Amino acid sequence: MSHTYKDLQNSHPCFGGYKNNAGRIHLPVSPGCNIACRFCDRAVNDTENRPGVTSKVITPDESLEVIERALALCPAIKVAGIAGPGDTLASDHALETFRKIKEKYPDLLKCMSTNGLLLYERADEVIDVGIDTLTVTVNAVDPDIEAKLNKYIIYHGVRYEGAEGTRILIDQQIKGIKKISAAGITVKVNTVLVPEINGEHIEEIAKTVKAAGASIYNIIPLIPQYELADLKAPCCVQIDEARTKASKYIDVFRHCQHCRADAAGVPGVSEYGEQIYRRRINIKETFSHG
Ligand code: CLF
Ligand code: SF4
Numbered sequence: 001m002s003h004t005y006k007d008l009q010n011s012h013p014c015f016g017g018y019k020n021n022a023g024r025i026h027l028p029v030s031p032g033c034n035i036a037c038r039f040c041d042r043a044v045n046d047t048e049n050r051p052g053v054t055s056k057v058i059t060p061d062e063s064l065e066v067i068e069r070a071l072a073l074c075p076a077i078k079v080a081g082i083a084g085p086g087d088t089l090a091s092d093h094a095l096e097t098f099r100k101i102k103e104k105y106p107d108l109l110k111c112m113s114t115n116g117l118l119l120y121e122r123a124d125e126v127i128d129v130g131i132d133t134l135t136v137t138v139n140a141v142d143p144d145i146e147a148k149l150n151k152y153i154i155y156h157g158v159r160y161e162g163a164e165g166t167r168i169l170i171d172q173q174i175k176g177i178k179k180i181s182a183a184g185i186t187v188k189v190n191t192v193l194v195p196e197i198n199g200e201h202i203e204e205i206a207k208t209v210k211a212a213g214a215s216i217y218n219i220i221p222l223i224p225q226y227e228l229a230d231l232k233a234p235c236c237v238q239i240d241e242a243r244t245k246a247s248k249y250i251d252v253f254r255h256c257q258h259c260r261a262d263a264a265g266v267p268g269v270s271e272y273g274e275q276i277y278r279r280r281i282n283i284k285e286t287f288s289h290g
Helices: 060-073 093-104 119-129 143-147 162-182 195-212 236-246 273-277
Strands: 023-026 035-037 077-082 109-114 133-137 150-155 158-161 186-193 216-221 251-253
Touching: 023 060, 060 077, 060 093, 060 273, 077 093, 093 109, 093 119, 109 119, 119 133, 119 162, 133 162, 143 162, 143 195, 150 162, 158 162, 162 186, 162 195, 186 195, 186 236, 195 216, 195 236, 216 236
Parallel strands: 023 077, 077 109, 109 133, 133 186, 186 216, 216 251
Antiparallel strands: 035 150, 150 158
16 A cells, blocks of 8 residues: 555654654664765764664664664654665665565554665566555756766666766656656655755756656755765755745655664654664764665
8 A cells, every 4th residue: 555645744753744843763773885975984984873874783683672772762653664774775774674674563654765876777676565655765856966976886786977877767756766666665855965066956856856756855955075075064044045945846744853874753843762772883884875
């Protein structure tokens, strides 16, 4: 059964349901990534509190134990999300985890977040598994702009640098969004706002992803680090302006809490990640979008 965008507004914290205090648990099962965002610092530690940051990857079976603990502590959790630390489609761990969740916790909404490089070719698997909500991070729809945000991609074992890679990435993202939304799955698009790079491009992204079938759009401020460490994070006024521009074309989500990849609880209200995951160790790893 697919959930309409309207239903989700009552049950999913990131699709408008924040008013209903619905919670989510993130399961950090996905290691490794197949693209190289210029703002993604792969050397992170457990004192950081950023999107996608998590201390360790867990197995699909461990996820079920984690969900059990999480539901005992926070019955408001209605959504099981996978948003990192790497890309959810770069390995099979996320889809395998969702298959297990479907069996054991059929009432939890299954929410997946991806960079979209493999979305089109893996769309049938995503649909079969019964993903309820899918988020694709689209930071530009122009390969030259995206090349300022992304250094290279690894696609079918080949490394493509700069605009050669971002052309493939954008093409796969848009085709993937079309296929997934045509199957009745509600799609959200996230964009990391980097005013100097994609600030003037937001309307174009909003328009393009809406036309492809996305229902809701979430603009996330850059956390300046790695190659983009010298840029400034957008201020509240810049974020608000970007959201207002985008809202001419698509519904805009304004309550993002920049969750870690192992967050648990009601975003902005309660946080149980520390208790549920028990140990957040200090290791080098990748991180992803939230
Ligand atoms: Fe998680 Fe993301 Fe699903 Fe939400 S978070 S995978 S869509 S269940 Fe939500 Fe957190 Fe913002 Fe993400 S507040 S970072 S938008
Ligand atoms: Fe990959 Fe996400 Fe990092 Fe980008 S931000 S390189 S998609 S893990």
